[in-house]
Structure formats: structure tokens, C-alpha cells
Amino acid sequence: MKISLRWLMSAGVVAIVATSCSAQEPALTTPVDQVSYLIGRNIGDTLAGDELVGEINLDVLCAALREGVAKKPMAIPPEKAQEIMQTFSMHMREKMTKLRDEQGASNQKDGAEFLAKNAKAEGWKTTDSGLQYKVITEGNGPKPTADDVVEVNYRGTLLDGKEFDSSYERGEAAVFPVGQVIQGWQEALKMMPVGSKWEVVLPSDLAYGPSGKGREIGPNAVLRFEVELLAIKEKPAAGPEGLPQVLPAAPQGNRPPRPNR
Structure with a gap:
């Protein structure tokens, strides 16, 4: 099951993740701990992938979660935040296009070599x-x-x-x-x-x-x-x-x- 960030915000369950954002191994001994782990893992799985390597600082992300739950003022003004995220979105689109082009070329080469060899294999x-x-x-x-x-x-x-x-x-x-x-x-x-x-x-x-x-x-x-x-x-x-x-x-x-x- 995938849980969207919009759902997390509207449901108020980000607090569970934000208060547990640390490098410690979770105990997972209670239902709250288990649900917290699964929601956090869902977010982590969503953010995982080669395309996001070097793009996210998890310490800052966790700090921002805690700020949001505590209803503290944003450190970045809303108008500036919109500009930053628009730039980031454009950057990620370009990065993803490049990564997929490189992966596609590599897969095409490896696939052609495999097919040529496999065609001669017994049976x-x-x-x-x-x-x-x-x-x-x-x-x-x-x-x-x-x-x-x-x-x-x-x-x-x-x-x-x-x-x-x-x-x-x-x-x-x-x-x-x-x-x-x-x-x-x-x-x-x-x-x-x-x-x-x-x-x-x-x-x-x-x-x-x-x-x-x-x-x-x-x-x-x-x-x-x-x-x-x-x-x-x-x-x-x-x-x-x-x-x-x-x-x-x-x-x-x-x-x-x-x-x-």
C-alpha cells in the first residue's frame, strides 16, 4: 500500500513519523510503533532510488517534519518555497530523463548481446x-x-x-x-x-x-x-x-x- 504525503498531512499522522525521526532501531513492540514504522517506511520507499541520491538531506527533512507538527513558522517564506520547488521539479525532470536515457541505452546493449547468445543456446x-x-x-x-x-x-x-x-x-x-x-x-x-x-x-x-x-x-x-x-x-x-x-x-x-x- 502506498500512502501519499497529502493523506499523511490531512490525517495528522506525520506526528508519528516526526517524533521518531532518528537513526535508532525501532522497537516495534506496540501497535503505535508498528504503524509508525510502516508509515515511515512508506515515505522512505517513496523517496528511495538512484534519482534522489544527493538530493535530500534526511536530517533537515526530519527537522522540518517536527517544525510542521509543532506549527512553527516556516524558515522559508511561502513565495520563495514555491520558486525553490519549481526549480527542483525542473531539475528532477531533467535528471530523470537523463537517467532513463542512460539506462535505456545500457539495457538495449545488454539485451541485444543476451538475445544473440541465447539464440544459439541448446534447446x-x-x-x-x-x-x-x-x-x-x-x-x-x-x-x-x-x-x-x-x-x-x-x-x-x-x-x-x-x-x-x-x-x-x-x-x-x-x-x-x-x-x-x-x-x-x-x-x-x-x-x-x-x-x-x-x-x-x-x-x-x-x-x-x-x-x-x-x-x-x-x-x-x-x-x-x-x-x-x-x-x-x-x-x-x-x-x-x-x-x-x-x-x-x-x-x-x-x-x-x-x-x-
Whole structure:
């Protein structure tokens, strides 16, 4: 769950964070301590990332929280504060653009090298689109079409092995319409007989392309998946809108994959 700073301010719970802003390890022995920790951690996770390295002084941030809770006058006049934050916003936009451009170029280079090497690896096949797959278990059931709803177990990783999503981890198979997932998934699923388990590698143009997906999947990232096609499900009367929302056809933040609306 993400908690916005606006919610924190309106709810008055910043006081919990402000009065505990120190380097000491929290005890977490009471519900108040636990809630305080989770709210503080939420703020920290929101502020974390390479783009903010060197941009925030946590000591000053904590002092400002305490001032705000105590209703002390601002050390910076409101009109000056607006000017400062506008300048900072512009600076961060430029910094983020540069970082993503650099990351995209690096991912593109690493991805091309990986795909070229993997195409020659034993057991791997490459389709005309550039999708690569390796059959681990070949099922003997029917193959789904774009109009079908399927039940799938899957695990997704980056080229460095970092896992970004897993139905195994959630303990529940994903159910979704084939036609509402990323292009590489659509292609792979339509080739898989039910009961199959494949390893699949998606070039970035069959996944999330130059936009990436949140912080987990960067621009131009090549993705690896372990895919297990469990079943073709009967279509519900309500249609795809009534299905669990899993595996997106486009990036939607830093949450578990979801289909496009």
C-alpha cells in the first residue's frame, strides 16, 4: 500500500513519523510503533532510488517534519518555497530523463548481446518476431486463441536474475484473457498446448519497450519468464472486465502486472 504525503498531512499522522525521526532501531513492540514504522517506511520507499541520491538531506527533512507538527513558522517564506520547488521539479525532470536515457541505452546493449547468445543456446528457438522460448514440458492439451481466458503460473525476472513478479510467490495462479496481455505473452501462449511449461525471453519491443514499467522494469529491458499453462477457462458471462486483473498489456506503475482498461 502506498500512502501519499497529502493523506499523511490531512490525517495528522506525520506526528508519528516526526517524533521518531532518528537513526535508532525501532522497537516495534506496540501497535503505535508498528504503524509508525510502516508509515515511515512508506515515505522512505517513496523517496528511495538512484534519482534522489544527493538530493535530500534526511536530517533537515526530519527537522522540518517536527517544525510542521509543532506549527512553527516556516524558515522559508511561502513565495520563495514555491520558486525553490519549481526549480527542483525542473531539475528532477531533467535528471530523470537523463537517467532513463542512460539506462535505456545500457539495457538495449545488454539485451541485444543476451538475445544473440541465447539464440544459439541448446534447446532455444526464436520466432520471426524475435521471441525466444525453450520447451521444458510439452503439454498435450489444446492451444488457446486470443479470445480465450487462461490460467497460468509464471515467474518473471530481469537479465540479472532479479525477480519482479511471480504467481508462485503469491500462491495463486493468474487468470486473464490472452488478448489483454503484453505482445510477447500473447504470442507465446497461442503456441503452447495446455499442460506445457516453457521458458520465454521477450525482447523489449514485445514487452514494455522504451517506457519500461515503474522502477522494477527499466526502459528497453529484455525479460525472462517461466510460464506454465494450466488451463483454458470458460469465459464468464460478465466478460473480461470481471476477471482478476493480472499481467498488463502496458506499464501501470510499480504494482503486480495488470491488464489494460
